[in-house]
Amino acid sequence: MKHVTIAICNYNYERYLAAAIDSALAQVYPATNVMVVDDGSTDGSRAIMERYGNRISAVFKANGGQVSAYNHAIALLETEYVIFLDSDDVLYPDAVSEVMRVFDDGEWSKVQFRLDVMDGEGVSTGAYVPHSEPPHDCARLLEGGWLYPSPPASGNAYRVNALRQIFPVPEEGVNRYGADFYAIYGVALTGPIATVPKSLGGYRVHNAGSETVSFANSEQLTKAPRAFNMRWAILRNIAKDRLEIELPPTFQDFSHEKATFCSNLYHAKFFTRWRWMIRDSRSYLHTIVANPFWSLKKKLGTLVLSSLCLVPYSPLSDFAVRYIANPLARRRVAGR
Known part of the structure; x- marks a missing residue:
């Protein structure tokens, strides 16, 4: 054995x-x-x-x-x-x-x-x-x-x-x-x-x-994206030096982009939310649309929820952010 x-x-x-x-x-x-x-x-x-x-x-x-x-x-x-x-x-x-x-x-x-x-x-x-x-x-x-x-x-x-x-x-x-x-x-x-x-x-x-919106134990929401980028850079070096595998300079991951999305939009003012979605949401949206693990239904649902973050009513916008970020918020809605 x-x-x-x-x-x-x-x-x-x-x-x-x-x-x-x-x-x-x-x-x-x-x-x-x-x-x-x-x-x-x-x-x-x-x-x-x-x-x-x-x-x-x-x-x-x-x-x-x-x-x-x-x-x-x-x-x-x-x-x-x-x-x-x-x-x-x-x-x-x-x-x-x-x-x-x-x-x-x-x-x-x-x-x-x-x-x-x-x-x-x-x-x-x-x-x-x-x-x-x-x-x-x-x-x-x-x-x-x-x-x-x-x-x-x-x-x-x-x-x-x-x-x-x-x-x-x-x-x-x-x-x-x-x-x-x-x-x-x-x-x-x-x-x-x-x-x-x-x-x-x-x-x-x-x-x-x-x-x-937090759903991680080890790091604060605002620090997670920077930490992931650093770890990817170190993993790239390890892969190249020890395995002779070349990884790309950047990575794509919805969980990572979600942290950036939440830190910029949660409790943010209406104008700030629109500005971020127009100017800085490209990577976030790409990890939804091009996600190789998700069904079309899940992609469309996440896009619809993300669009609710642009409504002028902040309680609805903040609810949408929590729903996207935190599985416990989804369980609460399902249990009503």
């Missing part, structure tokens, strides 16, 4: 850490190892980890950020496969069994699966991510500049030798976070990926209720 590691990278998440570890230890797949890498936490995380004794491999390191924690964990891995579980997320008991069933059927570099969205208290919201399923050959899409639909970090299982073609990733300067970006998109350049079309875990979203 092939062995799998669930690697949990933690920093000051003592409130959630035990639930993540418990979900990893509860896997029905018997050849599952659990590694917890603590990135210099200053809360009670160490005490929680020590409670588990030899049931987990506990690794303590100086604080260096998420990229540093991934680099450290990948260097220590002794199994052929790994799932990187965020310390505030959980896996369902059959998660490893399901992904290993897929790995056994092909030479996949990555197997991804859906995650049910939880609120900050761990209560299911009824939403899940992602909503689109990419093709197996995502390298072709990346070489054309398109980021493919992927779940957040916890929804991905990797072949370790594929990860080691991408990692270690530079840790210097502002590149402390976003390790999952390099894992998700970098590994797709090394071989095909597969999708399990059902939820195998829970993704915790903090402070992202249906009345906000």
Whole structure:
């Protein structure tokens, strides 16, 4: 039986850490190892980890950020496969069994699966991510500049030798976070990926209720576009130097453009909204019209919703922005 590691990278998440570890230890797949890498936490995380004794491999390191924690964990891995579980997320008991069933059927570099969205208290919201399923050959899409639909970090299982073609990733300067970006998109350049079309875990979203446009834990809405551009530039260098693959200078991704769209239009004045749509919306509209993962119905619906941002009634405009940006806002409408 092939062995799998669930690697949990933690920093000051003592409130959630035990639930993540418990979900990893509860896997029905018997050849599952659990590694917890603590990135210099200053809360009670160490005490929680020590409670588990030899049931987990506990690794303590100086604080260096998420990229540093991934680099450290990948260097220590002794199994052929790994799932990187965020310390505030959980896996369902059959998660490893399901992904290993897929790995056994092909030479996949990555197997991804859906995650049910939880609120900050761990209560299911009824939403899940992602909503689109990419093709197996995502390298072709990346070489054309398109980021493919992927779940957040916890929804991905990797072949370790594929990860080691991408990692270690530079840790210097502002590149402390976003390790999952390099894992998700970098590994797709090394071989095909597969999708399990059902939820195998829970993704915790903090402070992202249906009345906000935020739907990300790691970065503020206004900082996300700049961070993604920086990571793409670093991934381009890695792909060229290690894989001899040439990626284009810029990438296309609706989630990225959506962040720019929201930061410019949410709570903006009527004239400002019109000016942005006329002068600066080209990339945003292109990721809708040319999106290779969306149906015509979804494209038309998103265009109609986007046009509502131009109406002079700001409550309707802000509602349209929230509906486009935040899946929890959509669940609220559906449940009325």
